[in-house]
Amino acid sequence: MLGDGILKGLAETAKNFAGSFVSKERMTTVEYPEERLPLPEAARNFPFLVYDGDDWEKGLRCVACQICEKECPPKCIYIEKSKDKKPDYVGKPQIYPAKFDIDISVCMSCQICVEVCPFEAIKMNTEFELATDDRFGGLLLDRKELARSNEYYHQIHPTEASEVDARLAEEKAKVEAKAKAAAEAAAAKAAAPPAAAAPATPIAKPAAPVEARPATAAKAAEVAKAPAAATAPVAPKPVPGTGSDGAASMTPEDKKAAETPAKTNEGEPKAQGEPKE
Amino acid sequence: MSPSGIKTEKLAGWNRPPVIESDGEGELLEVAMGPHHPSTHGVFRMDVVLDGERVIKLKPVFGYLHRNHEQLGERQSYLASMPYTDRLDYFCSLTNNWAYALAVEKLVGQEVPERAEYLRVILAELTRIQNHASTIGFLLQEMGASGTPLMYAFREREKILDLFESLTGSRMMCNYMRFGGCRVDASPAWLEATRKVVAGLPAFVDEFERFLMTNEILMARCQGIGVLKPDLAVNAGISGPMLRATGVNYDIRKVDHYGIYDRFKFRVPLGDHGDIYDRYMVRMLEMRESILILNQALKDLPAGPVMDPKAKIRNFRPKAGESYGRIEAPKGELGFYLISDGGPNPYRYRVRPPSFINLTVLEDMCLGSNVADVVLIFGSVDIVLGEVDR
């Protein structure tokens, strides 16, 4: 029939017009910036550098191995190695980046730097309000602007961060066990005072991986429960240590988070210890 | 032999666009449609010669977005090209990822774990649905139905893009597949959300079809316009829904059985006349078939790793050789041709872009029709300039 198309169309319009006042799920407008949609956990924007502890400069996990610089497809990372060394999370002296710049006007958020980093030092941020009136300097982030605490990482990617912490704790425990065994062997052999095989570090506390994981995850969940003001200036709570010795009062959700098996990136060959110089 | 069973004519120039004479009344008008024309899907120009309203010559002009993607691929490692493939056909970044991963996997003989294959199928079919829905939306937009059908399509696309974002981290630039699997695993929560979205898709397709299939304007403006003959379509390398709308049964998912497509039951929709309406209809039906594949894949999804543990991410150096890997992308046959000389970068990295090659017959389809139909014919080809220009 001629004209039934237009009737059909008008009926639909009327239905939608009425529906948009009644049905709650149809009111999709979000009053940005007062209201914000929650970002999915996997969301990524530009990279940031993770640091442990309070001091961003001391705690940076990056060891300036320059793998990300080499692998970055648009070549937006610039790293200068330091002359001296400082202890990393297992207490081994490592080089640190004297300069670490990312030009986010070039970066294309592909997260290949995250994938290739063997030290869990670079991760993807979710901040997107990065507009600036300085076209060149404002979009070139140096290592201070890139540094974010591990707590912040837990806040934006809780599951992933817990897995990373578990992996790091495990590795640390392994290194410590090895050092302990070596020290014991040395002690037994020479019957001399135990050799200081394990270098003294402010963060080296024996933490078995089994204990460390739930505790970390619990803390992650705790941080994540804080108001989701992802864009507010990050004020990490002063927590000493790596975050593997937090108080553990577990709610069911926390338990769930803690039990989530480590899946992400599991299949990828992590070049552990490859370029440790 | 032509697909219709008739031996192709040997007359010289049978596959060339016909020469149309002007009727001699009035003068010819040369019009440059584009590069900034609302109907050109980006920066694309058609140099049209008009005799009144009738098109008697049409030459597509493109390259405005050319960035020498192939040379970029030859200057950096195999892995570093993966995020750049997202930017070819930015509507379907996941199928681009898959085609590239497939070519590299063929080059080195890499196996892909079962679960990753299923995830690839799920993501590729979701991509196909959102691409076809948007294409139909744009086609209707160009027909003058400003906004509404496109918004309906985009509403559905938004749900699918949300799924992509929560799995891969990005809505359009997914950069998800790797040589030997996928980057991250899908969580049970994500699969649940996907099932929910897929369960809602048939209702959307029904709704779309209810409004469009028998719409008088759509039928009047699409049927019998922009006809493409099957012989010419095959000879001109046309692929995807455009080829199948001419009635040629050629779907690479069925022909090559790449991935695990031989495990799913689905049909290949075919057109009859090769006009705009058939191309629209084939896309509509393909969405339904994709939903069927999605349901099967989501049901059978096995547990296991998503990445071959032997696969290398860094320091990836394939042995010397070459490979051509192709998949049925939403727009047609997307192929990657790689030559390795044993180094960390490909010696030759070539993209076979379906949008680009499907434009070969644009002139043939447009000649003799009205200039207003050119917009529709062009819209029914379904191109993305990021892929045409590379």
Added chain:
Amino acid sequence: MKSVEEIKAAIEAAVPGAVVKVILNPAPNAQHSLLIDAPHAVAVAEFLRDDDELALDFLSNVTGVDFLDKEIAEKVKVTRQVPKEVDGVQQMVDETVEETRKRVEPGYLEAVYHLFSVSKKHGPVIIRMRTANRTDLVELPSLTPIWRSAEFQEREVFDLFGIVFTGHPDLRRILMWDEFKDHPMRRDYVEPDDYEYEPTAHDDVLKRAQAHKAKVSAGEVSQ
């Protein structure tokens, strides 16, 4: 489907005089290809398309590959006459020495065609053609009259690699603009020094832009 050797035999039987060479592909996918000679290429292509058994009616992909001139160092045994004192008498004696000689193997441009069959649903059959060198003898016959899908793709190869396809109905640049001079996909392509000139240039780009401007004002380069 026939193997490459069988296809080679079939071509040689059907097109008298055609020279076909099988090029093996060491990759696990074993997509071997056939190198055909330019003078018979159109006849071979027509045979491949119209043969009932092969029926390669679908030309999927056309591309170019650039192989640079190769300098090959090889050891050659050379016999020379050397003055030598034999039994107190100075005379010329043959002596064989090994010498490293450098020889330049001319590079070539290659056009690669990936063929499939829509009616028989098989493929790919890969054929390639090579130019004599990279500079002046860069002509190859166009296969556009056989397969229309080569039309744009051969134009692209012409544009980016500089292979001139004789018999192509409309051989113009397709991706680069018409006034562009070089062929950017060649492996020895050098970017012009103004390629990144921008109005608000800074840092390196600014330096290059200034250097370029100085050159232009000095009359060394035109634009």
